[in-house]
Amino acid sequence: DTEVTQTPKHLVMGMTNKKSLKCEQHMGHRAMYWYKQKAKKPPELMFVYSYEKLSINESVPSRFSPECPNSSLLNLHLHALQPEDSALYLCASSKGALSGRRTDTQYFGPGTRLTVL
Amino acid sequence: GQNIDQPTEMTATEGAIVQINCTYQTSGFNGLFWYQQHAGEAPTFLSYNVLDGLEEKGRFSSFLSRSKGYSYLLLKELQMKDSASYLCAVRVGFSGGYNKLIFGAGTRLAVHP
Numbered sequence: 001d002t003e004v005t006q007t008p009k010h011l012v013m014g015m016t017n018k019k020s021l022k023c024e025q026h027m028g029h030r031a032m033y034w035y036k037q038k039a040k041k042p043p044e045l046m047f048v049y050s051y052e053k054l055s056i057n058e059s060v061p062s063r064f065s066p067e068c069p070n071s072s073l074l075n076l077h078l079h080a081l082q083p084e085d086s087a088l089y090l091c092a093s094s095k096g097a098l099s100g101r102r103t104d105t106q107y108f109g110p111g112t113r114l115t116v117l
Numbered sequence: 118g119q120n121i122d123q124p125t126e127m128t129a130t131e132g133a134i135v136q137i138n139c140t141y142q143t144s145g146f147n148g149l150f151w152y153q154q155h156a157g158e159a160p161t162f163l164s165y166n167v168l169d170g171l172e173e174k175g176r177f178s179s180f181l182s183r184s185k186g187y188s189y190l191l192l193k194e195l196q197m198k199d200s201a202s203y204l205c206a207v208r209v210g211f212s213g214g215y216n217k218l219i220f221g222a223g224t225r226l227a228v229h230p
Contacts, residue, residue, distance in 0.1 A: 004159075031215035042204060042220035043160065050215040090159060096214035104216050105150070108159035 003027075004109035006091050012115045015081060021112045023074040023091030030096035031055075032074040033106060034066060037088045049074060050096055081116045088113055119143045121221035123205050128227045129195050137190045137224045139205035148208040150218065151179050151190045155201045163203075164190065192226075200228045 004025045013019050023032065031050045035043035048056035049068040057066075063085075065077040074091055092106040120142045129135040141149070148167040152160035166172055166181035166188060178191040190203055202223040210217035 033215075040223075040225075042222050044220075045217065048215050048217070055215055056217065088157070094216060103148070103165050104211065105162050105165060106216070106218060107162065108152075110159045111157075113157070 006109035018079045021076040025093040029093035031094045033092040035090040123221040123224045126225045139188045145209040147211045150206040152204040
């Protein structure tokens with residue numbers, strides 16, 4: 001089973017709203033990732049958590065706030081977003097240190113399509 | 118800097134063979150991944166190369182030459198469902214229990230009857 005789930009599938013929010021995106025995996029993976037993908041562009045890494053600790057923040061604006069409450073869950077809290085933040089937000093997970101380095105493939109969830117009005 | 122190049126678009130005929138090339142210049146290399154992404158869906162893992170040579174998986178094969186900074190994905194016996202974007206991704210970091218991928222812009226493949 002290589003399933004990563006994300007909720008909601010679609011989200012429309014105003015610039016003053018606060019909302020959260022949720023990601024869940026039950027594969028025992030210890031690394032989790034948030035990516036942003038604009039139309040016809042590649043995924044861009046935003047954050048990486050390893051063993052529930054933030055390991056990479058790719059200079060993401062503070063209006064995006066990640067949280068990893070446990071090894072299976074990853075949240076992305078959104079506040080005061082701009083219309084240019086509209087995109088597909090993808091979550092991914094990988095085994096991390098358990099993989100023995102060789103592949104450590106990242107498996108992606110279906111994404112949340114976010115529209116900021 | 119990080120630079121990964123792929124053709125933007127390709128077309129092919131059902132039943133044919135197509136080769137999608139990827140060249141990379143990155144600060145660090147720890148493997149190359151190919152993902153398939155249908156429009157509006159998540160990328161799905163296709164193949165992984167870390168050593169030079171060819172890896173074969175059913176209708177899909179991937180080749181890597183580290184000295185040339187070059188990879189290709191070969192799709193055989195094309196089917197209509199293979200119409201998708203194909204993303205080349207280089208792993209540029211692997212430490213502390215996670216890995217960092219840099220993605221190319223992707224190649225949109227259209228398969229025609």
